[in-house]
Amino acid sequence: MQLELSPADAEFRDRMREAFQRLVPQEIRDTVLEGRHLTRDQIVESQRALNAEGLAVPHWPAEWGGQDWTDLQRHLWHEEMQRAGVPIPLAFNASMIGPVLAQFGTEEQKKRFLPDTANLDIWWSQGFSEPDAGSDLASLRTTAVRDGDDWVVNGQKTWTTLGQYGDWIFTLVRTDPEVKKQAGISMLLIDMTTPGVEVRPIELIDGGHEVNEVWFSDVRVPGDLLVGEPGEGWTIAKFLLGNERVGVAPVGATKRALATLKATAGDLMDDPLVRARVAELENDLLALELTALRVAAHSSDGAPHPASSVLKLKGTVLQQAVSELALDLAGPASLAARADDESPQEGWARRSAPTYLNLRKASIYGGSNEIQRQIISRTILGL
Amino acid sequence: MDFTYDDEQQALREAVRGLLKDAYGDHEARRQAVASDDGFDRALWGRLAEMGVLGLPFSEDDGGVGAGPVEIGIVCQELGRVLAPEPYLASVVHAGGLVAAVGTTEQKADLLGRLSAGEIVLAAADTSPGGRWASRADGVRASVDGDAWTLDGVADPVVGGEAADYVVVTAALPDEGGTGVFVVSADAVTRTGYAAADLTRAASVTFDGSAATPLGEPGRDLSESIATISDLTRIMGANQALGVMQSQVRATTDYLKSRKQFGVTLNTFQALTFRAADMYVELELAHSMVEWATMTIAGGDREVVADAADRVGLAIARAGRHIGQEAIQLHGGIGMTAEYAVGVGTAHLEVLDQWLGNAHHHLTRLASRVTDHELVEAV
Numbered sequence: 001m002q003l004e005l006s007p008a009d010a011e012f013r014d015r016m017r018e019a020f021q022r023l024v025p026q027e028i029r030d031t032v033l034e035g036r037h038l039t040r041d042q043i044v045e046s047q048r049a050l051n052a053e054g055l056a057v058p059h060w061p062a063e064w065g066g067q068d069w070t071d072l073q074r075h076l077w078h079e080e081m082q083r084a085g086v087p088i089p090l091a092f093n094a095s096m097i098g099p100v101l102a103q104f105g106t107e108e109q110k111k112r113f114l115p116d117t118a119n120l121d122i123w124w125s126q127g128f129s130e131p132d133a134g135s136d137l138a139s140l141r142t143t144a145v146r147d148g149d150d151w152v153v154n155g156q157k158t159w160t161t162l163g164q165y166g167d168w169i170f171t172l173v174r175t176d177p178e179v180k181k182q183a184g185i186s187m188l189l190i191d192m193t194t195p196g197v198e199v200r201p202i203e204l205i206d207g208g209h210e211v212n213e214v215w216f217s218d219v220r221v222p223g224d225l226l227v228g229e230p231g232e233g234w235t236i237a238k239f240l241l242g243n244e245r246v247g248v249a250p251v252g253a254t255k256r257a258l259a260t261l262k263a264t265a266g267d268l269m270d271d272p273l274v275r276a277r278v279a280e281l282e283n284d285l286l287a288l289e290l291t292a293l294r295v296a297a298h299s300s301d302g303a304p305h306p307a308s309s310v311l312k313l314k315g316t317v318l319q320q321a322v323s324e325l326a327l328d329l330a331g332p333a334s335l336a337a338r339a340d341d342e343s344p345q346e347g348w349a350r351r352s353a354p355t356y357l358n359l360r361k362a363s364i365y366g367g368s369n370e371i372q373r374q375i376i377s378r379t380i381l382g383l
Numbered sequence: 384m385d386f387t388y389d390d391e392q393q394a395l396r397e398a399v400r401g402l403l404k405d406a407y408g409d410h411e412a413r414r415q416a417v418a419s420d421d422g423f424d425r426a427l428w429g430r431l432a433e434m435g436v437l438g439l440p441f442s443e444d445d446g447g448v449g450a451g452p453v454e455i456g457i458v459c460q461e462l463g464r465v466l467a468p469e470p471y472l473a474s475v476v477h478a479g480g481l482v483a484a485v486g487t488t489e490q491k492a493d494l495l496g497r498l499s500a501g502e503i504v505l506a507a508a509d510t511s512p513g514g515r516w517a518s519r520a521d522g523v524r525a526s527v528d529g530d531a532w533t534l535d536g537v538a539d540p541v542v543g544g545e546a547a548d549y550v551v552v553t554a555a556l557p558d559e560g561g562t563g564v565f566v567v568s569a570d571a572v573t574r575t576g577y578a579a580a581d582l583t584r585a586a587s588v589t590f591d592g593s594a595a596t597p598l599g600e601p602g603r604d605l606s607e608s609i610a611t612i613s614d615l616t617r618i619m620g621a622n623q624a625l626g627v628m629q630s631q632v633r634a635t636t637d638y639l640k641s642r643k644q645f646g647v648t649l650n651t652f653q654a655l656t657f658r659a660a661d662m663y664v665e666l667e668l669a670h671s672m673v674e675w676a677t678m679t680i681a682g683g684d685r686e687v688v689a690d691a692a693d694r695v696g697l698a699i700a701r702a703g704r705h706i707g708q709e710a711i712q713l714h715g716g717i718g719m720t721a722e723y724a725v726g727v728g729t730a731h732l733e734v735l736d737q738w739l740g741n742a743h744h745h746l747t748r749l750a751s752r753v754t755d756h757e758l759v760e761a762v
Contacts, residue, residue: 001392003675003682259758263757275750276750287668310663377659
């Protein structure tokens with residue numbers, strides 16, 4: 001038992017701290033730290049800057065740009081990134097399809113896609129959820145039918161985050177309707193410029209355009225864009241969703257958000273009730289961070305750590321709780337949610353209601369918190 | 384950074400767990416022990432001494448083992464798992480800790496040597512009736528006449544005070560001179576024992592011109608050391624509470640798997656398994672805080688340890704309310720009975736928190752400092 005980082009890990013952390021400050025422009029980092037929206041170009045610029053120094057996809061295999069780091073080092077990388085306000089490398093690329101292709105892809109697929117995926121030269125979208133397949137993903141109905149060497153895809157995906165920027169989309173499609181529902185699913189990579197692909201925006205309660213519907217009408221996909229074997233899609237999806245043990249909970253970003261709120265709250269920080277709420281949140285965040293460290297410091301076999309569900313569940317709840325505090329501190333100023341920049345109300349206060357509403361998603365996506373409770377009660381407690 | 388126990392620490396845990404399982408694996412044995420005159424098992428106390436457990440915190444020069452906080456935490460966790468009523472926290476960690484912190488070389492060798500050997504039991508008296516976690520004494524006053532010190536006043540609750548051979552007392556020094564620490568023989572005080580809600584024993588101790596020996600340099604204000612030992616005791620109390628909660632979560636999941644209603648086991652009902660999952664979440668988060676707070680002690684920085692004590696005190700109190708209440712609720716009626724360990728564990732969690740510092744106390748302190756830092760740093 002030892003609390004301090006080893007000299008090597010402390011040096012590693014300092015190196016990360018320095019690199020993030022140096023590589024990513026202040027303007028982009030300020031945008032993140034103040035909770036404003038990033039443009040597509042800012043996200044791309046940031047990831048390319050990280051990738052140039054091998055800091056975009058450290059968890060990938062070394063031959064495809066990964067780093068031979070320990071889980072603790074990856075945790076430190078992830079935390080320092082959030083602390084510096086550096087946008088996390090696009091999850092669809094860095095955390096989802098990249099590791100999947102590295103594990104299940106053909107040599108040709110790896111060469112074709114991985115370097116561009118790491119560098120965000122290709123922007124990936126995720127085509128998993130459907131109107132009738134949310135947490136029950138295996139019920140998906142989008143079909144792919146064999147025609148010669150090609151697949152012909154028909155159906156609809158939904159909740160496709162930032163799909164308006166997407167170049168390619170990795171999809172789960174039903175290739176065999178005759179077998180057990182999990183066994184009939186395959187993964188197809190689809191060029192979003194292919195005729196028959198249509199992206200339609202969904203307006204959310206925060207007023208933003210973050211997610212989309214993606215429609216497929218007789219979309220023709222070459223056979224070499226199927227990942228793994230036909231029918232292997234469910235296995236691949238489980239790998240993809242369980243792949244991350246580091247970065248499950250947005251610890252650093254939530255800590256930053258609370259620190260920023262404290263700094264902007266002014267006289268409100270004299271209110272003893274506000275002080276108590278902040279102190280309680282800081283304590284809960286400390287417990288979360290320490291648990292993330294315990295998970296990171298303990299896992300070495302590459303398998304998902306069961307406590308990941310604890311991190312996801314509590315991490316999202318605390319992320320939401322900080323947004324609730326911001327909204328309460330903003331008070332009437334929060335009504336100016338859609339006022340323009342000429343508004344006399346402060347920016348953080350104007351953003352507080354949309355942010356609060358937007359973050360309700362956090363306990364729904366990536367395996368809803370009810371799914372996490374199911375995992376804990378079954379896998380950990382054996383209930 | 385390392386959150387794992389080394390082989391020796393693991394061996395200590397196994398040894399203590401084995402001994403305590405023999406003693407209190409059956410909750411009925413605990414019921415008998417708390418009903419005895421001492422309120423705990425003297426024979427078990429002797430075996431803990433033989434294993435070196437009573438001398439863990441003290442240096443070898445003082446007759447102890449010279450182990451670190453992690454080892455002491457392990458013992459406290461194991462005591463908590465079986466709700467052991469032995470006054471380890473009160474006698475060894477708190478009272479012994481005070482002697483080790485402020486006593487002279489001779490005093491330490493004498494008192495800590497005998498404490499480590501199991502020959503004497505100590506109790507710490509630092510709370511006046513109605514008092515609340517102050518390092519500045521107000522219920523007991525010290526007077527001096529030449530070299531002879533005497534104490535007057537009442538301390539209550541004094542955990543383990545009934546069975547103690549010596550009481551280690553914090554007392555207000557003459558002329559607003561701060562707070563000193565004294566050792567008083569049990570013969571020199573009047574004690575009225577009682578059971579706390581978890582059936583462990585405490586006492587009201589009255590000093591009436593009681594002859595007292597100052598620990599360390601006579602007349603010196605020792606408030607700072609007293610506060611630090613309270614912080615250490617708070618952290619070790621959190622270790623003990625962690626053990627209680629681990630047992631409660633295990634007992635509750637076992638019960639959900641075995642208890643049948645409506646012809647099926649209770650784990651059929653998602654309303655119950657989800658609540659068990661939430662208990663586990665709180666347990667793991669509290670566990671992280673306990674390990675962290677215990678590890679901060681080795682750094683030797685008083686302020687860091689004081690902050691860690693507040694943080695773990697708040698965390699463990701919140702988790703204890705959640706887990707303790709849900710453990711009873713998910714068991715149903717059986718959880719309400721004194722013959723079943725789960726509900727008694729909930730009582731024990733409350734006694735630990737109200738004795739050592741509850742959520743309100745720690746949150747008040749944390750809130751007072753909340754603008755002193757930008758971020759809370761874990762490492």
